[in-house]
Amino acid sequence: MRQIIDERTGGTVRPPCGAEPHSALHGPSHAPTMRIAAHVTVLHEGDPARRIMEVVDGAVMLSKLLPDGRRQVVELLGPGDVFGLAHADIYACSAETLTPATINTHDRSALERDPVLGARLLRRFEAQLCVMHSHALVLGRMSALERVAFFLLRLMPETMVGGTLHLSMTRQEIADFLGLTLETVSRAFSELKRRGLVVLQRADEVRIQDRGSMRRLAGAL
Amino acid sequence: MRQIIDERTGGTVRPPCGAEPHSALHGPSHAPTMRIAAHVTVLHEGDPARRIMEVVDGAVMLSKLLPDGRRQVVELLGPGDVFGLAHADIYACSAETLTPATINTHDRSALERDPVLGARLLRRFEAQLCVMHSHALVLGRMSALERVAFFLLRLMPETMVGGTLHLSMTRQEIADFLGLTLETVSRAFSELKRRGLVVLQRADEVRIQDRGSMRRLAGAL
DNA sequence: CGACAGGTTGATCCCGATCAAGTTTAGTGG
DNA sequence: CCACTAAACTTGATCGGGATCAACCTGTCG
Incomplete structure (x- = not known):
């Protein structure tokens, strides 16, 4: 549990990463697709934001913590959804797989270079923003x-x-x-x-x- | 009050629109910038989504309603922020100015054509999504x-x-x-x-x- | 079997909603 | 300028939905 079980690029097995906040996913910038087990923390809130990720398959949960430990799961993601967003080059949320998942990763710098990727993310961000608006209504009212x-x-x-x-x-x-x-x-x-x-x-x-x-x-x- | 007071393109004054849910902003697709008074409803949740808007100056509030009248203000926008998002070509939120505001509008089709606009919106959507994540933590916990x-x-x-x-x-x-x-x-x-x-x-x-x-x-x- | 993580159900408490006056502020017209 | 009004705000009293505390149940796995 809490372990990345496979990485397509070369098929190498990466070491467990669940418990080490700063060890996750510092692979080469051309390792786009990963297969990840259920209940693995893929990103940690507060870590330096190097990559942006797309769910290909499976379910991922984004959450934020208050200093005293209160937690809010802010988003539930499925195929097509994007995560790894950042304010000031720091991940704003932790991300944890709920099921075994396939995840596509891109270097953040690819955003500027790749207009096709940018267009896809734009559409997806719009959809996710709308979902967040609905969720605010749920949480608030x-x-x-x-x-x-x-x-x-x-x-x-x-x-x-x-x-x-x-x-x-x-x-x-x-x-x-x-x-x-x-x-x-x-x-x-x-x-x-x-x-x-x-x-x-x-x-x-x-x-x-x-x-x-x-x-x-x-x-x- | 509740009235669009100016529209830069040609400087024509548009009729009041606050009370008429379907009359807002159906201007020509090349009317990019508008000056709007405080407390004007610019978009109505549920209307067909033709345009996407950027706040140039002033403050705008996005809100959603439940059928029984409960309201949630889902986002507060300032200069640079984007609104007019849609699920299934329908505006997901109402938008109302809090102060006099300058607003830039784009035809939704311009998103595909204009990569510079797309790149700007992408960055802004990422920021707004992060803010929504924080807001979920506020509302939930x-x-x-x-x-x-x-x-x-x-x-x-x-x-x-x-x-x-x-x-x-x-x-x-x-x-x-x-x-x-x-x-x-x-x-x-x-x-x-x-x-x-x-x-x-x-x-x-x-x-x-x-x-x-x-x-x-x-x-x- | 025993252990334990996750789930259900009950009893009680408390924060924020609701109901209800008052108070301040801004706007209007004499 | 002041009287009147209405909207926004403040404060108090009470109520209730969901949090908290506490058992107990259920399924899974060694």
Whole structure:
């Protein structure tokens, strides 16, 4: 756990990096694609920002810490999403894989040189900024039950209607994403179950039963 | 009030637009710069997204509404910041001037054509995304007093140390930005005053007295 | 089996929302 | 200039949703 298991460039296996804040991903600037295990911290908030990254496959969680240890998960990323953003050449967030993931990395200097990359990132940044705006509404104005309903709808695309959603996050991670405590998240799940809006096959497997009621709760996502 | 007072291209005065949701800014695609009065709604959440805008001068507030009327101010913009972002060709937020403002507009199609504009927007989007990440931490994990301290530090650049900050927002607008109620914001201001961290010359004129304590409260901005 | 990480549920507490007066400020017209 | 008004702000009293504290449960893996 907490270990980079493979790197495509040359196929070499890099040493564990989860526990060493400054050792992550200082590879050569032409190592674009990496395969990373679940629950690996890829970037650390505060480290010098050398690279910008794209999720090719899998899920990544960005989080920020307060000095006293309070944590906020600020963004959940899937394929296509970009991370490794910086203020003053310092990473603004930590990034941790939620599932095994494939990640594409670019040297920050490539941004100026490669207009195709720039155009792709521009579109993606716009989308992610819109998602952050929605998330501000969730964090600032929604009740606990509404937040959890919103969270589940967001993870469950329109397409997969009858399917079962596998949550690859613990209650604590969901709580840190939604600005709640793990107990409140657990109670919200139980309440949604009690009302018949969702079915919990297991703690981490959810099926949305009544999408209409969920949408109404989430304020029409 | 709530009226566009000037448009540089040709110097024509456009009709009031504040109250008509669909009448704003459908000018020719080569009308780049506009002068706008304070408290004018420039964009409406949900309108078709034709243009992308840059703040040249002044302050703009982006907000989102829930169906039941709860509001979240999702971003505060100053010179250089960009707005008019869209999901599915629909504006994701309403935009309202807080002060008289100068705004530069571009046709969305110009994004693909103009690489210089694209590069500028890319840099700006990255900065705004980082700010949104911080704001998620504020909304998700900070107490009322911490939020208000953070807000004041954010508005008061390092440079202006002894100066007086003019808030161009009401308590309600600040509350909607910080995910609080106007009463709680008012109490937080009073508490900061009581503790000697700020001086309130008037309700909308603040001087930060003890920046160190403010930083500690805000979790080291 | 035992250990432990993650999850659920209950009891209580507290911060911020809500409800309710008052107070200040800015604007308007006589 | 002052009286009147309305909007914004402050402050107090009370309430409630979610945090906190505390057991207990469940599943997984050695």
